[in-house]
Every structure is written in C-alpha cells, then in structure tokens.
Amino acid sequence: MIDPLETLKSYVRFPSVSTDPAFAEGMKGARDYATSLLEQLGFNVETVETDLHPVLYAERIRNPDWPHVVLYGHYDVQPADPLNLWTSEPFDPQVRDGRVYGRGTADNKGPTVVHISALSRVLEKFPDLQLNLSYVIEGEEEIGSPSMAKFFDSHGERLSKADFLLVSDTGSPNAEQIVVTTAIRGLVDLEIKLKGAKSDLHSGIHGGAVYNPLQALSEICASLHNPDGSVNVPGFYDDVLPIHDWEREQLARYPETVESYRDMLGVPGFFPANGLSPLEAVRFGPTLEFNGIGGGYQGEGSKTVIPSEAFAKITCRLVANQNPAKIQEAVIAAIEARCPDALKLEIRRGGSGEPYMVVPPGCPNTPADQPEPLARAFESAEASIAKAFGKPPIYLREGGSIPVIADFKNRAGLDSLMVGLFTPLDNLHAPDESFDLSIMENATAAFEEIICGIAGVK
Amino acid sequence: MIDPLETLKSYVRFPSVSTDPAFAEGMKGARDYATSLLEQLGFNVETVETDLHPVLYAERIRNPDWPHVVLYGHYDVQPADPLNLWTSEPFDPQVRDGRVYGRGTADNKGPTVVHISALSRVLEKFPDLQLNLSYVIEGEEEIGSPSMAKFFDSHGERLSKADFLLVSDTGSPNAEQIVVTTAIRGLVDLEIKLKGAKSDLHSGIHGGAVYNPLQALSEICASLHNPDGSVNVPGFYDDVLPIHDWEREQLARYPETVESYRDMLGVPGFFPANGLSPLEAVRFGPTLEFNGIGGGYQGEGSKTVIPSEAFAKITCRLVANQNPAKIQEAVIAAIEARCPDALKLEIRRGGSGEPYMVVPPGCPNTPADQPEPLARAFESAEASIAKAFGKPPIYLREGGSIPVIADFKNRAGLDSLMVGLFTPLDNLHAPDESFDLSIMENATAAFEEIICGIAGVK
Numbered sequence: 057m058i059d060p061l062e063t064l065k066s067y068v069r070f071p072s073v074s075t076d077p078a079f080a081e082g083m084k085g086a087r088d089y090a091t092s093l094l095e096q097l098g099f100n101v102e103t104v105e106t107d108l109h110p111v112l113y114a115e116r117i118r119n120p121d122w123p124h125v126v127l128y129g130h131y132d133v134q135p136a137d138p139l140n141l142w143t144s145e146p147f148d149p150q151v152r153d154g155r156v157y158g159r160g161t162a163d164n165k166g167p168t169v170v171h172i173s174a175l176s177r178v179l180e181k182f183p184d185l186q187l188n189l190s191y192v193i194e195g196e197e198e199i200g201s202p203s204m205a206k207f208f209d210s211h212g213e214r215l216s217k218a219d220f221l222l223v224s225d226t227g228s229p230n231a232e233q234i235v236v237t238t239a240i241r242g243l244v245d246l247e248i249k250l251k252g253a254k255s256d257l258h259s260g261i262h263g264g265a266v267y268n269p270l271q272a273l274s275e276i277c278a279s280l281h282n283p284d285g286s287v288n289v290p291g292f293y294d295d296v297l298p299i300h301d302w303e304r305e306q307l308a309r310y311p312e313t314v315e316s317y318r319d320m321l322g323v324p325g326f327f328p329a330n331g332l333s334p335l336e337a338v339r340f341g342p343t344l345e346f347n348g349i350g351g352g353y354q355g356e357g358s359k360t361v362i363p364s365e366a367f368a369k370i371t372c373r374l375v376a377n378q379n380p381a382k383i384q385e386a387v388i389a390a391i392e393a394r395c396p397d398a399l400k401l402e403i404r405r406g407g408s409g410e411p412y413m414v415v416p417p418g419c420p421n422t423p424a425d426q427p428e429p430l431a432r433a434f435e436s437a438e439a440s441i442a443k444a445f446g447k448p449p450i451y452l453r454e455g456g457s458i459p460v461i462a463d464f465k466n467r468a469g470l471d472s473l474m475v476g477l478f479t480p481l482d483n484l485h486a487p488d489e490s491f492d493l494s495i496m497e498n499a500t501a502a503f504e505e506i507i508c509g510i511a512g513v514k
Numbered sequence: 515m516i517d518p519l520e521t522l523k524s525y526v527r528f529p530s531v532s533t534d535p536a537f538a539e540g541m542k543g544a545r546d547y548a549t550s551l552l553e554q555l556g557f558n559v560e561t562v563e564t565d566l567h568p569v570l571y572a573e574r575i576r577n578p579d580w581p582h583v584v585l586y587g588h589y590d591v592q593p594a595d596p597l598n599l600w601t602s603e604p605f606d607p608q609v610r611d612g613r614v615y616g617r618g619t620a621d622n623k624g625p626t627v628v629h630i631s632a633l634s635r636v637l638e639k640f641p642d643l644q645l646n647l648s649y650v651i652e653g654e655e656e657i658g659s660p661s662m663a664k665f666f667d668s669h670g671e672r673l674s675k676a677d678f679l680l681v682s683d684t685g686s687p688n689a690e691q692i693v694v695t696t697a698i699r700g701l702v703d704l705e706i707k708l709k710g711a712k713s714d715l716h717s718g719i720h721g722g723a724v725y726n727p728l729q730a731l732s733e734i735c736a737s738l739h740n741p742d743g744s745v746n747v748p749g750f751y752d753d754v755l756p757i758h759d760w761e762r763e764q765l766a767r768y769p770e771t772v773e774s775y776r777d778m779l780g781v782p783g784f785f786p787a788n789g790l791s792p793l794e795a796v797r798f799g800p801t802l803e804f805n806g807i808g809g810g811y812q813g814e815g816s817k818t819v820i821p822s823e824a825f826a827k828i829t830c831r832l833v834a835n836q837n838p839a840k841i842q843e844a845v846i847a848a849i850e851a852r853c854p855d856a857l858k859l860e861i862r863r864g865g866s867g868e869p870y871m872v873v874p875p876g877c878p879n880t881p882a883d884q885p886e887p888l889a890r891a892f893e894s895a896e897a898s899i900a901k902a903f904g905k906p907p908i909y910l911r912e913g914g915s916i917p918v919i920a921d922f923k924n925r926a927g928l929d930s931l932m933v934g935l936f937t938p939l940d941n942l943h944a945p946d947e948s949f950d951l952s953i954m955e956n957a958t959a960a961f962e963e964i965i966c967g968i969a970g971v972k
Binding site: 247259281 | 715720724785803
C-alpha cells in the first residue's frame with residue numbers, strides 16, 4: 057500500500073529542476089523514484105531517451121478489448137529561487153497547517169502521487185482489474201515540453217490505441233470545489249524590434265527630425281487593440297466558436313465574484329473585451345498581451361536620449377479552434393503593415409501551442425462520436441468528486457496553456473479528462489509552493505472511484 | 515602672454531567631474547587654475563560658495579560709462595567613462611592630427627581658454643581698454659546648474675548692469691563654418707507610471723480580464739502625437755512664433771543636406787512634423803520625445819506575464835516663447851484625461867528650462883530696443899569670424915538646451931552672443947573628446963577682434 061503523504065515527501069526530495077543542468081542528479085532521482093512506483097503497480101516501465109530529459113513510458117496492458125486509459129504527469133519542477141523567500145527548504149518537504157510545503161508538491165508531483173495512490177488501492181482490491189493503463193511522465197514540462205514531439209513520433213501510434221487521457225495539471229478555486237477543465241488556451245509567442253539611428257541620439261540636437269522608435273512602437277502596439285479592448289488584427293476572431301449556455305451556467309457556480317476577483321488581483325478595475333465579464337474573458341476569450349516593452353533610458357530620473365531601438369514581447373492566448381500559426385502570421389502582417397518606413401522592423405517568431413477543448417457528455421455540443429469510455433469517465437468523475445468533496449465538479453475552461461494536451465489529441469487522437477487539483481493558495485512556480493492535504497486525501501478517494509467506474513467495478 | 519594650447523592642457527589635467535564626489539580635488543584644482551588665469555588678466559575674482567561647487571565671479575570694472583560684457587563658461591566636465599574606449603588618458607591631454615584630446619577640451623575648457631587668450635592679447639596691446647568685463651565660470655553645468663538660481667539671487671543685480679553675455683558653449687558644423695547661435699530650446703521633463711495589479715500576473719490565468727499597463731501606456735503614448743508627427747496635446751503650439759525667411763535663408767547655407775544628415779545618423783528615413791524639413795525641425799520645432807519606456811519582462815526570449823506597472827520618461831524641447839510650466843501641465847492634463855480608470859497613474863514632474871532666442875541686428879524681427887553694445891558685438895563677430903575663418907558665420911537656432919542662458923536673460927536682462935566652437939567631430943560627453951586646434955587658433959584671433967570691436971579700438 058502506498059502512503060500518499062510519505063510517497064510525495066520522498067518524491068519531492070529529488071530536486072528535479074529541468075532547466076538547470078546542475079540538477080541532473082535530482083532529475084535522475086525523481087525519474088528512478090517514479091519508475092519504482094510504477095513498477096510496484098505492475099507497470100512495465102520504458103525510459104525513452106530524448107535530447108535532454110527522458111520520458112517515462114509505462115504500460116499495464118492485458119487485453120485489447122478492455123478500456124484503456126493513459127495518465128500524464130511530469131517529474132520536473134520549476135527552479136526554487138528566490139530561496140530566501142521560502143519558510144522551509146524547498147526540497148525538504150514539511151507539513152504545516154494541513155499543507156505539505158516544497159517545490160513540486162502541487163506542480164505536479166502531488167497530483168501524480170494522488171493518481172498512483174488511487175491506482176495502488178484499486179489494484180490491491182482488484183488485482184485482475186479489467187482496465188488497460190499507460191502512463192506518460194515527462195521531464196520537460198516546465199521548459200515547454202520540447203522533446204514531446206519526438207516522443208509522439210515514436211509512441212503516438214501505441215498511444216492512439218487508448219481511449220482517453222487522464223490529467224491533473226490544472227486548477228480548482230479552493231479545496232472544496234473541484235473543477236473539471238474542459239479547455240486549455242493555445243499560445244503564440246513573438247517579439248518585434250524597431251530600429252532607427254545607428255546609436256542613441258541627443259534628444260536636443262536631433263529631436264524633431266527622426267522617428268523615435270519608442271514612439272513608433274507605442275503607435276504600433278496601441279493599434280493592436282480597439283478602444284473596446286478587442287484585438288485589432290484582421291482575422292483574429294474568425295475561428296472563435298460561440299460560447300454555450302451550459303458554459304455560462306457552469307461559470308455561475310464558480311465560487312468567486314467579479315468583486316472578490318478584483319480584490320484578489322488588487323486592480324482598480326477590469327477591461328474585458330467582446331462583452332465578456334472578467335471571469336468569462338480569461339476562460340472564453342482570446343488575448344493579445346504585451347509581456348514586456350522596453351527601450352531607451354531605464355534608470356532613475358531623466359536622460360535625454362532618442363533610443364536607437366525599442367522592443368515589444370507579445371503573446372496571444374488562443375481559444376478552441378483558433379490556429380496558432382495563422383494567428384501568428386496575422387499579427388505579424390498587421391505589425392508589418394503598420395510599421396513606418398522611417399524605421400527598420402525585426403521580428404522573432406517564438407514557439408506556439410494549440411488550444412484544446414473537450415465537451416463533457418450530455419451537453420448540446422457534445423460530439424456524437426465521443427468514445428464511450430471517455431463519457432463513462434466524465435460521469436464517474438462527476439459522481440466520485442461529488443461524493444469525496446461533497447459537491448459535484450464545475451466544468452470550466454481554463455486560461456492557461458498546456459500544449460502537450462493538444463498534442464495528445466492531435467498526435468494520438470486522445471481527448472482529456474482534466475481534474476484540477478491545485479488551487480491559487482498553492483503558490484505554483486513561486487516560493488512556499490504547497491499542496492493541500494485534504495485535497496490529497498479527498499482526491500485519492502475520488503480517483504479510486506473514478507478508476508473503478510471506468511473499469512466497471514465497485 | 516597666455517599660450518592657448520599649453521593653457522588648455524594644464525586646465526584639462528584637473529579632472530573636474532562635478533557629478534562624482536571622488537573628484538573634489540580635481541574640481542578645486544580647475545577652479546584655482548581658472549582663478550589664476552583671470553587674476554593674470556587683472557580680474558578681481560570672487561569664489562561664490564554654493565551647496566555644491568562654487569561659482570567663480572570675476573570683475574574688471576573701471577568706468578560705468580564703458581560697454582560691459584559678461585563672459586560665461588563652466589569648469590566642470592562630464593565623467594570620462596567608459597575609460598577603455600579612450601585612445602589616450604582622458605585627463606592627460608595629447609595632441610594628435612591637429613586635435614587636442616582629453617575630457618573637457620571642447621566642453622567647455624577649450625572655449626574658455628580661447629576667450630581668456632584673446633582677452634590677454636587684447637589687454638596686453640590695450641592695457642587701458644575701455645571695456646568693463648565680468649566673468650562667470652560655474653562648476654555645475656554638467657549636472658543641470660542647480661546652484662545658479664541662488665547665484666542669480668545674490669549676483670543678478672550686479673550682472674544686470676552689464677550689456678550682454680558672451681558664450682561659447684554651442685556648436686558649429688565643422689572647422690570652417692562657424693555658427694552664431696540665435697536660439698536654444700527649452701526643456702520639460704516628466705515621467706508617468708501606470709499601475710495595475712499588485713504584482714505581475716500569469717498572462718494565461720488572468721489574461722483577458724485586466725488592462726495590461728503596457729497596453730494602456732502604449733495607447734496613451736501613441737495618443738500624444740498625431741499621424742503627421744505633430745504633438746497632440748491641446749495648446750502645445752499656442753505660443754510658437756513664426757519662422758522668419760532670414761532664418762530659412764541662413765539654414766540654406768548650412769553645410770549639410772538632408773541626405774548627408776540621414777547618412778550620418780544611419781536612419782532609414784526622417785519623420786519631421788508641421789511641414790518642416792529634418793534640418794529645420796531640430797532647430798525651429800518643439801518636440802515631445804520618449805526617452806525611455808519600460809515594463810514587464812526585459813530579458814531574452816519570452817515570459818508570459820502581465821506586468822503590474824509600466825513607465826514612460828518624456829521630455830519636451832520647446833522653442834522660443836513657449837512656457838515650460840504651461841507645457842508640462844498641458845502634457846500632464848492630456849495624459850490624465852487619457853488614462854483609463856482601470857489603472858492608477860503616477861506622475862513625476864521633473865525639472866525644466868526656458869527656451870531662449872536672440873535676434874541679430876538688421877533682421878525684420880530685431881527688437882527696436884536692442885542695446886547698442888550687443889548690436890555692435892554681433893556686427894563685430896560677423897566681420898571678425900569672416901576674417902579669421904574665411905567665411906562669415908551662419909545665424910542659426912540650435913536644438914539643445916542651456917537653461918542658464920535663459921536665466922541670464924530672465925534674471926539679469928542679458929541677451930547672449932553665442933559663438934559655437936565645438937563640432938560633431940569633438941565627441942562631446944563621449945570617449946576621445948577633442949578640440950580642433952585650427953578652431954582654437956582662428957577663434958582666438960576672431961575673439962581678439964570681436965573684443966576690440968566692442969571696445970571700439972583697432
């Protein structure tokens with residue numbers, strides 16, 4: 057029997073920071089530990105080499121006629137710094153006030169341990185469970201999953217034989233209200249640089265003659281939204297699907313109001329576009345966001361220069377059915393068309409991720425060909441979560457991006473059942489990351505029932 | 515007899531960096547050296563204490579009925595760094611290829627030595643020269659002349675008895691063509707900061723709800739110019755005076771074309787406003803310039819944040835008759851009116867400087883009450899420069915700002931005869947600053963004649 061808390065503490069003690077080569081030993085430790093857990097459950101574990109951190113691919117496949125679930129998680133974590141802001145050491149997990157603190161406790165080692173603990177309990181009770189299982193645990197999620205494309209090249213065919221994907225790498229609002237995530241936004245990344253004179257100029261001697269790159273940049277950036285906040289790029293909204301009533305009804309159950317959301321963020325006001333409320337806009341609407349703009353003097357006080365260049369870092373979050381490549385080109389075309397001749401424009405095309413959406417069974421827009429095991433899993437999840445947490449889940453889109461979820465769909469045909477297990481209190485990617493022990497307990501119980509429900513046992 | 519080159523070399527050897535307390539000894543050395551030069555000429559030198567670096571106030575006054583000229587210079591220099599870009603040590607002056615290299619050679623020790631050498635020659639020839647002289651040499655010009663207001667409080671009354679000011683702290687295009695500067699632009703400095711959420715936000719989780727401070731900043735900044743490049747602030751141009759034909763005729767003699775100017779700056783094109791050519795715009799037009807804009811992620815690649823704040827550093831260059839305080843308030847009022855409610859606006863009001871203009875005698879807009887000694891000085895300068903340099907000067911406005919020139923006008927009623935002695939090749943404020951020895955020689959000869967002309971001797 058796997059003890060969830062002790063197992064999570066052991067897993068977190070391996071400092072598996074994927075972005076920093078100094079943590080190679082921690083990466084190997086976390087990988088080996090995850091392998092041993094999967095082997096205890098009877099999985100055959102394959103360590104798939106990549107250019108950087110291997111992917112663990114585990115199978116427990118007994119009969120091609122049984123339902124087949126793929127589970128996904130990642131064994132890598134974000135860097136722990138700034139270290140001085142942690143109450144206890146990031147890789148020495150400590151329990152305080154019903155939470156276990158440590159880097160990776162919530163993202164994503166805790167949810168993985170919940171899955172594995174639930175599986176271990178089910179398989180102990182039903183050693184001959186009529187369910188095929190695959191488990192993918194990657195080690196590069198925190199650096200954008202660069203090796204997963206190759207992994208799908210080699211393993212997509214085997215994965216495509218499964219029925220659906222089970223993931224817990226999304227969020228819920230608090231420890232009482234679980235969200236089953238129905239969509240993840242896509243992502244487009246680009247950077248523009250405007251270049252004027254060959255060096256910074258004296259704003260007295262030359263001011264008035266040249267087009268200040270910061271002025272032109274402001275004008276281009278300002279042109280990318282309409283006064284109502286909507287994105288002013290031809291074609292940007294062409295492929296956006298309508299929002300269904302059931303989605304708004306689900307959101308109405310969300311335990312946060314516009315007022316409580318505003319207080320949480322500390323903003324004087326909101327500015328959602330396209331007639332959406334702030335809570336709707338982050339879930340149902342695409343965005344074009346400036347993540348960084350800079351140029352000229354950045355220090356204290358004043359320095360009277362006309363800078364030689366200026367940059368803007370732009371990302372778009374895309375909703376279901378939008379195409380990242382198409383949007384990236386549309387945004388670039390708009391910027392190119394609006395760049396004045398008096399300046400030189402350079403563009404860096406960054407990475408992108410597809411949006412993804414899954415519709416639960418029983419909705420007006422549920423696909424007619426939804427696989428029966430996926431439908432059963434959704435139904436089982438609803439009942440099990442309602443029982444374990446005392447409230448049924450809310451079905452809700454999420455604003456963040458997990459491109460690998462769309463890859464599972466596009467490369468292996470698998471839709472996802474996404475059960476959100478972390479909350480805003482968990483401090484993901486920040487100091488004092490933690491995981492709620494009541495969620496751990498209730499979710500383990502819920503997943504036990506979900507798995508039984510999929511396998512058709514009680 | 516003062517030897518110009520050896521005197522300048524001695525003067526430059528005192529590292530008088532006003533902004534850095536580590537150079538206190540160099541400041542004192544330069545001050546003492548300038549004092550000794552003035553005393554050699556028979557000046558009575560007063561060291562006027564300030565909160566920081568004393569002002570030298572020297573007088574050689576014999577008869578209240580004689581013409582009375584005030585000379586102005588500054589004994590402080592810019593910091594010499596980056597030191598590794600200097601060919602020889604910045605405070606060990608070296609002569610190479612007809613130039614003397616060292617920090618301060620052109621700005622402003624060389625021009626001061628030209629004035630003093632010319633005076634020494636004239637006074638040697640005419641010991642009883644019928645000319646009253648005052649000399650103001652300050653030590654804070656490179657840090658914005660903060661102590662000069664107090665100096666005018668204590669000495670403005672005495673200065674107001676003089677006829678005009680003689681200054682060489684402006685530029686000429688090259689060693690053959692001297693410019694007599696007829697105007698200096700004023701300056702307004704301000705900084706705005708837009709604040710949104712209390713910390714940076716995840717652009718996926720929260721993107722779509724909040725008004726990104728960088729987006730709002732771009733929109734506000736973009737609104738500050740019209741599509742034709744003119745400033746879009748109500749009242750901005752209200753007090754701008756018309757440009758006279760004689761000014762355009764003078765500019766036509768300027769030895770630079772739009773093409774050569776473009777090549778020098780290395781810009782793909784120009785963007786002057788209000789129908790001015792690029793060469794006109796920097797001299798005749800006011801500007802609103804972004805010296806620095808920043809916010810959000812500034813490093814390599816991408817980071818998907820919505821920043822909590824963004825800033826823009828703005829300065830305006832003002833032309834004659836514009837009022838800095840009025841313009842500053844007009845710009846701030848426009849920004850406040852255009853700032854969305856969803857963000858908090860903070861404003862830093864920086865310093866300002868008045869614009870200044872003087873019209874040479876014989877122009878259609880020459881003031882009827884122009885003092886006769888000033889008119890005579892202009893005429894003497896024209897003839898003397900023509901003789902020493904082989905070409906008469908061009909009368910031209912300049913784009914930069916020297917607020918103390920307007921202070922002499924406003925606090926002591928003195929107009930300025932500004933003879934530009936540095937050129938773009940002199941690398942002012944940059945490594946390898948130098949001063950052209952042929953300018954030094956010809957200008958010393960010219961000033962000798964100018965002084966004689968003012969005093970009415972040959």
